[in-house]
Amino acid sequence: MASVSAHPDVMEKLVSLAKRRGFIFQSSEIYGGTGSVWDYGPLGVELKKNVKDRWWHAMVRARDDIEGLDAAILMHPRVWEASGHVAGFTDPLIDCRNCKRRFRADDPAIKGTPGTPDAQCPVCGSKGTLSEPRLFNLMFKTFMGPMEESAAIVYLRPETAQGIFVNFLNVQQSTRQKIPFGIAQIGKAFRNEITPGNFIFRTREFEQMEMQFFVEPGTDEEHFEYWKAQRMEWHRSLGLAPDRLRYKPHEQLAHYARAAADIEFDFGGSLGYQEIEGIHNRSDFDLGRHQEYSGKKLEYFDQPKNRRYIPYVIETSVGADRTTLALLVNAYREEEVPGETEGRTVLGLAPSIAPIKAGVFPLVKKDGMPEMAERVANDLRRTFPIFYDDGGAIGRRYRRQDEVGTPFGITIDGQSTQDGTVTVRDRDTLQQVRVAADQLRGYIAERVAPAE
Amino acid sequence: MASVSAHPDVMEKLVSLAKRRGFIFQSSEIYGGTGSVWDYGPLGVELKKNVKDRWWHAMVRARDDIEGLDAAILMHPRVWEASGHVAGFTDPLIDCRNCKRRFRADDPAIKGTPGTPDAQCPVCGSKGTLSEPRLFNLMFKTFMGPMEESAAIVYLRPETAQGIFVNFLNVQQSTRQKIPFGIAQIGKAFRNEITPGNFIFRTREFEQMEMQFFVEPGTDEEHFEYWKAQRMEWHRSLGLAPDRLRYKPHEQLAHYARAAADIEFDFGGSLGYQEIEGIHNRSDFDLGRHQEYSGKKLEYFDQPKNRRYIPYVIETSVGADRTTLALLVNAYREEEVPGETEGRTVLGLAPSIAPIKAGVFPLVKKDGMPEMAERVANDLRRTFPIFYDDGGAIGRRYRRQDEVGTPFGITIDGQSTQDGTVTVRDRDTLQQVRVAADQLRGYIAERVAPAE
Numbered sequence: 001m002a003s004v005s006a007h008p009d010v011m012e013k014l015v016s017l018a019k020r021r022g023f024i025f026q027s028s029e030i031y032g033g034t035g036s037v038w039d040y041g042p043l044g045v046e047l048k049k050n051v052k053d054r055w056w057h058a059m060v061r062a063r064d065d066i067e068g069l070d071a072a073i074l075m076h077p078r079v080w081e082a083s084g085h086v087a088g089f090t091d092p093l094i095d096c097r098n099c100k101r102r103f104r105a106d107d108p109a110i111k112g113t114p115g116t117p118d119a120q121c122p123v124c125g126s127k128g129t130l131s132e133p134r135l136f137n138l139m140f141k142t143f144m145g146p147m148e149e150s151a152a153i154v155y156l157r158p159e160t161a162q163g164i165f166v167n168f169l170n171v172q173q174s175t176r177q178k179i180p181f182g183i184a185q186i187g188k189a190f191r192n193e194i195t196p197g198n199f200i201f202r203t204r205e206f207e208q209m210e211m212q213f214f215v216e217p218g219t220d221e222e223h224f225e226y227w228k229a230q231r232m233e234w235h236r237s238l239g240l241a242p243d244r245l246r247y248k249p250h251e252q253l254a255h256y257a258r259a260a261a262d263i264e265f266d267f268g269g270s271l272g273y274q275e276i277e278g279i280h281n282r283s284d285f286d287l288g289r290h291q292e293y294s295g296k297k298l299e300y301f302d303q304p305k306n307r308r309y310i311p312y313v314i315e316t317s318v319g320a321d322r323t324t325l326a327l328l329v330n331a332y333r334e335e336e337v338p339g340e341t342e343g344r345t346v347l348g349l350a351p352s353i354a355p356i357k358a359g360v361f362p363l364v365k366k367d368g369m370p371e372m373a374e375r376v377a378n379d380l381r382r383t384f385p386i387f388y389d390d391g392g393a394i395g396r397r398y399r400r401q402d403e404v405g406t407p408f409g410i411t412i413d414g415q416s417t418q419d420g421t422v423t424v425r426d427r428d429t430l431q432q433v434r435v436a437a438d439q440l441r442g443y444i445a446e447r448v449a450p451a452e
Numbered sequence: 453m454a455s456v457s458a459h460p461d462v463m464e465k466l467v468s469l470a471k472r473r474g475f476i477f478q479s480s481e482i483y484g485g486t487g488s489v490w491d492y493g494p495l496g497v498e499l500k501k502n503v504k505d506r507w508w509h510a511m512v513r514a515r516d517d518i519e520g521l522d523a524a525i526l527m528h529p530r531v532w533e534a535s536g537h538v539a540g541f542t543d544p545l546i547d548c549r550n551c552k553r554r555f556r557a558d559d560p561a562i563k564g565t566p567g568t569p570d571a572q573c574p575v576c577g578s579k580g581t582l583s584e585p586r587l588f589n590l591m592f593k594t595f596m597g598p599m600e601e602s603a604a605i606v607y608l609r610p611e612t613a614q615g616i617f618v619n620f621l622n623v624q625q626s627t628r629q630k631i632p633f634g635i636a637q638i639g640k641a642f643r644n645e646i647t648p649g650n651f652i653f654r655t656r657e658f659e660q661m662e663m664q665f666f667v668e669p670g671t672d673e674e675h676f677e678y679w680k681a682q683r684m685e686w687h688r689s690l691g692l693a694p695d696r697l698r699y700k701p702h703e704q705l706a707h708y709a710r711a712a713a714d715i716e717f718d719f720g721g722s723l724g725y726q727e728i729e730g731i732h733n734r735s736d737f738d739l740g741r742h743q744e745y746s747g748k749k750l751e752y753f754d755q756p757k758n759r760r761y762i763p764y765v766i767e768t769s770v771g772a773d774r775t776t777l778a779l780l781v782n783a784y785r786e787e788e789v790p791g792e793t794e795g796r797t798v799l800g801l802a803p804s805i806a807p808i809k810a811g812v813f814p815l816v817k818k819d820g821m822p823e824m825a826e827r828v829a830n831d832l833r834r835t836f837p838i839f840y841d842d843g844g845a846i847g848r849r850y851r852r853q854d855e856v857g858t859p860f861g862i863t864i865d866g867q868s869t870q871d872g873t874v875t876v877r878d879r880d881t882l883q884q885v886r887v888a889a890d891q892l893r894g895y896i897a898e899r900v901a902p903a904e
Contacts, residue, residue, distance in 0.1 A: 031531060034524070037526050039615060040521065045522040061837050064838075070497040071492075072491055073657055102597075141594060143593065145644070169482075171474060192595075385513050386516075
């Protein structure tokens with residue numbers, strides 16, 4: 001359990017801002033919502049897309065030893081027998097025979113020992129009505145084929161990793177990669193959690209970014225250390241504060257794991273440090289099991305060493321939604337503005353991941369300023385997401401963009417229509433500089449490119 | 453039904469090439485496959501990502517009147533009652549009481565009238581064992597919450613559109629958009645088809661790119677025509693041959709539709725012309741139904757006109773998988789090479805959507821060529837997907853890249869290590885030019901940028 005963090009709890013304010021400004025909405029809200037499922041609005045989808053594109057670039061396109069993959073959500077049901085999910089991907093649950101509510105066995109609200117007369121239901125208050133804990137599988141189940149009774153039961157994948165394992169040889173052979181190499185994938189996964197929560201932190205439908213790196217047994221420890229360091233560096237490169245990130249070694253290892261560590265981010269308040277990524281040494285467990293269950297050899301032949309083996313796997317598994325939430329929490333601040341009575345709310349997102357790169361504003365709605373501003377906005381929009389706003393006082397328009405993390409505010413004023421320059425305001429320093437309108441694209445491109 | 457096309461049937465060759473070179477694999481292949489579900493391999497995922505990114509840029513980022521969205525796959529079950537899918541998203545099916553097989557009612561292999569003694573099962577040959585057609589819903593069903601009996605039945609969305617309709621006001625209010633404006637989304641959808649097929653043309657799990665444009669009633673016809681033209685232009689901009697694209701007006705309209713047209717592509721062979729995109733005038737049907745079923749007002753207030761109304765919707769709905777398949781079919785060619793005995797297979801993909809932008813090859817593995825080639829490859833890889841290959845004869849390495857659509861082949865030869873220039877070979881013209889290595893990034897960037 002995380003202890004209370006020194007950082008403030010901004011979650012409630014973020015949920016409100018996220019809805020009001022179009023980052024994240026409750027799913028099916030007009031119908032009362034769907035439990036722990038969320039929709040990304042216009043700004044949220046851009047922010048999350050930037051996160052995913054950054055990961056894809058760092059893990060796939062910028063490297064010659066990792067290949068991309070996009071495996072389907074629906075897989076053959078035997079996959080989940082081989083992986084151990086059918087037998088073991090369970091939570092112990094307790095139910096109340098009186099009110100029919102269901103609880104996790106570790107729910108702190110339960111008093112007494114479930115299954116005995118002195119156990120009390122935390123909802124209806126009945127005594128002795130709580131069952132002993134029973135195991136329930138967390139996979140969503142569906143039916144392929146037209147009739148439930150005759151159709152194959154298939155599962156919505158609870159993790160993307162198995163799509164990579166079953167494609168190991170297809171990818172290796174089609175790309176002629178040699179070990180060590182990796183396979184990376186971004187995709188949805190589903191878990192029928194009984195107690196999801198904390199906004200988009202733990203949801204029933206979520207998006208994973210996973211990479212499995214296949215290595216020669218005996219070299220796995222050095223690769224594990226390498227990937228631990230690499231992945232921490234990636235989170236820092238997005239702008240997450242280094243002093244809010246830490247490693248957490250696993251004290252108890254899963255039966256297939258030789259080593260495991262989490263990267264945790266401090267979400268503030270009572271949530272505190274929580275996992276955003278896991279790095280695991282999975283040994284040859286997964287490929288070995290799929291070889292056993294499928295009857296297909298999943299070995300690799302190392303020609304120079306004349307050695308045949310099932311590779312070990314170092315896995316890096318990060319949530320796109322959790323990373324997005326961490327970025328929002330990390331970026332949120334309220335501050336006073338020197339010389340002004342009203343404060344402001346700012347999302348201090350790194351320019352490279354901010355959903356909108358620049359706001360474009362005519363100072364007033366006359367003297368050719370709106371026309372020039374629209375030309376500037378339309379030109380920049382061919383390259384960057386741009387927001388054009390001609391409504392209300394200029395200060396209010398700046399504040400609206402500060403609140404959604406837009407790094408630059410471009411204002412077309414009286415001088416602009418004379419000499420072709422505009423002012424560019426920096427979201428964080430509030431400094432304004434004059435830039436020639438025809439130099440704007442390069443000016444912004446340089447500042448929103450990710451650091452290499 | 454499409455008539456036989458004058459273009460050759462390349463599907464079988466494409467399926468083979470797609471597997472061998474890592475575009476598309478059968479899902480869960482080592483377990484015998486999952487019916488009509490496919491996995492995208494290293495090259496396929498890049499090609500499809502390029503298609504999706506082009507759509508997102510054209511529909512969202514480059515426009516100021518369309519907002520992006522990413523709604524969840526799992527929605528409130530009432531959504532599908534309101535949309536009409538629970539009652540009406542069905543196929544008539546016939547089953548055989550003897551062999552238990554199931555058929556679509558329009559299956560041409562069925563002889564006689566099902567439900568009568570003279571009907572014969574096309575599989576087991578029994579007479580009089582075929583049932584009358586019965587309606588089966590095509591939505592995949594699952595259960596949210598831990599127990600099937602007590603849990604809510606939820607569906608995997610059969611289309612992304614409803615996620616846009618239920619978020620109409622959330623998006624409009626958070627972005628302050630004024631009608632006419634649109635909401636666009638890319639995402640997975642699922643249909644429990646009884647007769648899917650033709651590779652990735654009709655699959656049970658697929659990815660849609662949908663946009664709903666909300667307009668004032670009475671202006672819907674002009675917007676419908678505008679979007680018909682826009683969308684055709686987009687397909688052409690990807691490089692699909694104009695003479696293989698056509699409009700197909702719907703002869704029978706769905707009950708909610710005021711007008712509908714498909715964009716069809718000629719896939720060749722017996723498949724011929726098939727729908728890749730639909731453009732629909734859906735009137736106020738969807739918002740009206742959601743207003744009725746949710747009890748929430750979904751009206752728009754037009755301030756200048758002082759008019760309150762439920763907007764009409766013009767929808768553009770295109771399959772990312774179908775577009776990817778059309779691009780592969782369109783690009784595939786086998787040809788003779790002047791002066792060579794062996795022919796070649798080429799994917800003539802537009803450089804902007806090709807999965808790999810350049811192959812980098814040292815002419816021979818000595819005299820510093822591999823070292824320089826690796827430097828060139830690593831430098832370019834920061835910007836583009838690049839394939840480095842030092843194995844085998846140079847002609848063979850060119851051919852391998854031709855076959856996957858790589859537009860440029862960069863060779864480092866003896867002269868390169870002397871004067872810093874390399875040869876760049878054009879996939880289509882086979883012309884080679886010498887370019888200074890430090891100018892390569894600009895040279896390629898210019899040629900792989902989409903035409904504006």
